[in-house]
Amino acid sequence: MGERKGQNLYYPPDYDPKVGGLNKFQGTHALRERARKLHMGILIIRFEMPYNIWCDGCNNHIGMGVRYNAEKKKVGMYYSTPIYQFRMKCHLCDNHFEIKTDPGNLDYVIVSGARRQENRWDPTENEQIVPETKETQKRLFDDAMFRLEHKTSDESTSKQDKPRLGKLVGRNETVWKDDYEANCSLRRNFRKRRKELEEAAVNDGFLLAKSSLDINLLPESEEDKNLASLLALRPSRSIEESQNAVRSKILNSPALPSSSGLITSFGGLKKEESLSKSTPLSRNALGITIKRKNLSSKENTTDSKLNNAANNINGKQDVELNNDIKSNDNKLDNNLGNIPKTNGAISLVCDYSSSGESSN
Known part of the structure; x- marks a missing residue:
């Protein structure tokens, strides 16, 4: 609109045509x-x-x-x-x-x-048709022999490229014969890709807002997921790895759960501590039997250590147990059978039967 200001049909009353024009009269440029x-x-x-x-x-x-x-x-x-x-x-x-x-x-x-931004290339390297240079045009106009040679070379080139051009034309006709279906396929792929990009943008926005970051996120990969889980001290496992871990745990665990607790060593012997200290230890309650054969001096020492430990835990009942053991060795052997002795150590066997059965 600025260019039309000096070309309107309004001429002021003081306009002088001798000035040369309306723009010069108003002192402006067109x-x-x-x-x-x-x-x-x-x-x-x-x-x-x-x-x-x-x-x-x-x-x-x-x-x-x-x-x-x-x-x-x-x-x-x-x-x-x-x-x-x-x-x-x-x-x-x-x-x-x-x-x-x-x-x-x-x-x-x-x-x-x-x-x-360099996007230039030599069109002759891509076998494109390029216009002739001025020197070539001048020789074609002046030199008849050069014009004949140029025409012959063009004909040979067209014969060589005819099969390739035919393949390209046939492929183009195959792809674009049904242009409506081809267009629908392209638009379908475009919509699918656009939805994926929109979902990724929404997820990235939530993640950036949660982390208070303002950076561009790259698409995540499986390697990134595994690395992130390792950094979070929660290593991700595949289904095969999880199954192998469960299988190894089952194989390494005992078949039957033991109620006897931990096995500790005391004075060169192994004994089982299953009951709490508040439970009194007695021969009828625990069913503990000891077989001794040909005790040596070392065995007597070990036996005394066991007796002292039992006296400290159970008091008077353990004293009675120790006296019964010393006085009734033969009777215990007949009731419990032969228990092997290894390396001078006394075997301690825990009987899970009731007190009435053990007394019988």
């Missing part, structure tokens, strides 16, 4: 703000980025087609073609970059403030 630096040879234009670049100020990517208000000025000549330079400010930071035209190569060149 381009308005775009011509504010025209006295310096600079014109403000709308410039469109010709290719992808990286800004040197903020290192952000600026895509091809992004438009800027650029200062255009003439910086030289290529034969009779002027060379223009454009200066613009990055929309993401305060950095300015300059780009100028290159008529010799039909391209744009970055002067400062940015760097180009």
Whole structure:
């Protein structure tokens, strides 16, 4: 709308046609703000980025087609073609970059403030059809033999590439014969992938909010899960590992649970401590039997240690037990059978029968 201000149909009463025009009479330019630096040879234009670049100020990517208000000025000549330079400010930071035209190569060149993203290649390496150079066109126009050779080489190249082109055309017809179904398949895959990305974004948002973090999360993998479980001191196991652990636990545990408790060593002998200290120890209650054969002096010493221990725990009942053992050795042998003696140690056997049965 700014350009139309000097072109309206309203002429003020004091307008003088001798001035030369309405813009000159009002002291304005037809381009308005775009011509504010025209006295310096600079014109403000709308410039469109010709290719992808990286800004040197903020290192952000600026895509091809992004438009800027650029200062255009003439910086030289290529034969009779002027060379223009454009200066613009990055929309993401305060950095300015300059780009100028290159008529010799039909391209744009970055002067400062940015760097180009290299996506260029030689089209002849990809077997693309490229226009002829000016030198080749000139020889085709002037040299008849070169034109004939060029035509023959083009025909041989077309014959060689005909089978490959036929395969490509056939594949294209197979894939896009039913264009509606092909389009539906592409859109279906796109929707599926979009839902996965949306779910991942929601889960990442919850995790970042819970952890009070502001970082970009990468997709998780099975290795990451195992490492996280190890850091949490909860190592993850597979089904096979869990089954093997349960199987080994069953094999290593005893078949029948023992109520006798721990087995401790006392004076070179092993005895079982099953009952609490509050339970009185007696021959009828515990069913403890001792067989002694040909006791030596060492055995007598061991027997006295056992007696002292029993006296300390049970008091008078253990004294009676010790007296009964010393006086009734033969009777105990007949009731309990032969109990082997190993290395001069006395075997202690715990009878799980009731007191009435043990007394009988």
